[in-house]
Amino acid sequence: MFRKALYAGTASVTASLCGIVAYCADKASSRRIVYDMTEDHIASLENHSDLELKFVQVFFRHGARTPLSELKAIEPVEWKSDEVFSGAKHTYIDYEVKCLDGSPKPDARVEKLYRNHKRLHGGAHIGQLTSVGMDHCYKLGQRLRQHYQYKVQLLPKTFNHQDFYFRSTNITRTIESLRCVVAGMCSPLKGPVDIFVSKSEEEVLYPNSHHCPILRKFQVALYKNLDLIPGMKPHRLEMQELMGMSKEEQIDFVNIRDVVKAREAHSLFIPDFLSSRMDHIDKQACNVMTYALGGRTEGNNDRDVLQMNVGNLMHLIINKPRRCCK
Structure with a gap:
């Protein structure tokens, strides 16, 4: 059995784009081992014939976005919606956002705060994924596909919904970032992909x-x-x-x-x-x-x-x- 879980979340300051947790099994004793590691650490495990990779969790931040505010003390710049959000068509796929229990998408409290905030110079909303960020996440998906499908051979060449669980915070930029990673990792796709989000009062992917x-x-x-x-x-x-x-x-x-x-x-x-x-x-x-x-x-x-x-x-x-x- 194998399964990959991808989580798109937010944080204010981070040192890396992607964090990986691999779960291996000792073939001889069925002993379970959890590894919190980088891709280099995972590569080093390939020489351990006594271990079998069973499960991988990938946590990553959103891609490049519009800022969350403007600094009054410095010269403003133009964040024009028709420029910063255009392009990146290769990152678009069909997807449906659902609550963790499978019910319709819950109310997005944080996103409402962004939408009600004063717009940036140029007209764009704060905290929104741009086409630059979409391409960043798409390329991350390609890297994951190259490693887990072709090198580690954990995943089959044909996308199977049962092999994946996609979860995001209920914020537009993180949902869209996850969409882009999936597009880079799993294309071509047949049918929409389910992305699960939590109710705001139950969210654990960021300090709540x-x-x-x-x-x-x-x-x-x-x-x-x-x-x-x-x-x-x-x-x-x-x-x-x-x-x-x-x-x-x-x-x-x-x-x-x-x-x-x-x-x-x-x-x-x-x-x-x-x-x-x-x-x-x-x-x-x-x-x-x-x-x-x-x-x-x-x-x-x-x-x-x-x-x-x-x-x-x-x-x-x-x-x-x-x-x-x-």
Whole structure:
């Protein structure tokens, strides 16, 4: 038995596009082994004749998108809908979005927030997958197909719906990213593909502070005063001075990084004082997310906050292959 599960989710800061969890079985003893690994690690297992690859979970982020906001302190750029979303026809397939229990697609709370937000200069909505991002995800699908169909030979050459389980967060850009990966990995397809999403109050693929009051209280308190993070204040003041902002204002390095990376992916204007400091911005953005997700502030239990952020997801990652490979 084999089965591949693909999950498209979101996160604010990440170091890699794709994460892979492989589930192998010891042929002699039927012992089950879970590997959290990169493609290089999986390739190293090919020399282990005593192991048989049974199940693979692939977690990946969405492709390049429009930013989640604009920075008032820098020159705006045009995000024109007829330009940033056009093309990438090779990524389109028939698909149907369903709730995890098979019922119709549930209400998309986060997507409604995006649609109700003020549009970017040029008219595009915030947080939307662009044709550049679609092509990124399509190429990821091609890589997965090359490895798991031709090299590892886990998958048959003809797509079979029973071999796959596709899940996404209920956000348009992640659903579309998954669509593009499937197009690159599974074409040609016969009939629509089912993509499953969770109700917003039950979502575990991202830290769900909207439906965890304790987690939300912690994150709101942190973002109101990022100087709680050790060493953050001098970096914040320096960046605000460069951006012509007063000391009383408070910038968010995660937001700055989001805007710059979105522009970079689409070859749009980035001020020199930001592009020359990207390593620094990356580091401070990672510091913010480390404290937001790991709870590393004075008076908080790091472990509790981390569990509230990713505990349910870790449970899913570990137990899904075990249930499927019994």
